[in-house]
Amino acid sequence: MEGANRDIKLNITRYRPETHEMNRVQYVVKANKYTTVLDALIKVKETQDSTLSVRYSCRMGICGSCGMVINGRPRLACETHLLSLGQDEIYVGPMEGHPILKDLVVDMGEFFEKHKSVMPWLYVDNIEEKFSAKSEYRQERSELDYYLPFSYCIKCGLCVDACPVSNTKPGFLGPQALSQAYRYNSDSRDKGEKLRLEKIDTFEGVWGCEYAGACSEVCPKGVDPALAIQLLKLDVMKFSFTGKVNERKKAKF
């Protein structure tokens, strides 16, 4: 029966910062085919244990707040239906690739610092043009295609949690920041390509990537950070030896 409620055992890994203890607590929730893991967590918080901490906002896979590890895989809780996992016992834990604050809530501060460090905005070197542009920034469809697939990133942090390099080497910029560096480098309106390429030409930047591909596997938005990083490696190599940036970036304005 499609709409029937089923009892699902929800095993939640909980972390208490005051005692630095981590343990697993089991709750039983009723679920139908529409129930997401986030729905179940909210239900647990409302009816069984109000001390459970979980971060969420939009509930529709846009804000990227509810990233967590569900059955051993980093996923968005709002996009994961309980019954689609095909088990009566579900394991939910925090993303351990980020510092854990409490229960399922992690500290994204370092993640956003790394994101900011690659200048994730359209860089304009001409101050006059920056504040009083004389014309529109026009783009051809083909120019849009270069960066559009990488602009769907919602900064959920799942790729960083899945990345084996990020988990063992905290200095590594990570798949999210590097894919965003590629996204802005590929934008024909941007002028900051050289600055970004110089910044990421380090062993903790683009060369830290071991191409495990886990980032692309777990991305809920279909962004392919692993591809972006390999393309960045080519751009970095080309810039390092010829001083030229990618030819595809031809500003039309």
Add this chain to the structure above:
Amino acid sequence: MKASKVMVLEYISMMGVPLLLIISVIIIPFHGINDIKYVLMGLIAIGALIYGAIGIKDVYVKGERIDGRGK
């Protein structure tokens, strides 16, 4: 020094050493080109040393566990 300068050495030795090894095997039956064989062997040795040195660097730079985060 930019990391890309080290990485290009790694890529050259990664591709070059096996290539030179194959060439050195092919020229075994040809006598009278010992000088070329010695040069090839020298290049293979240098390439292997560079690749090994970069490999050791990888172990220490990429492989170490730093527990400064997420304790």
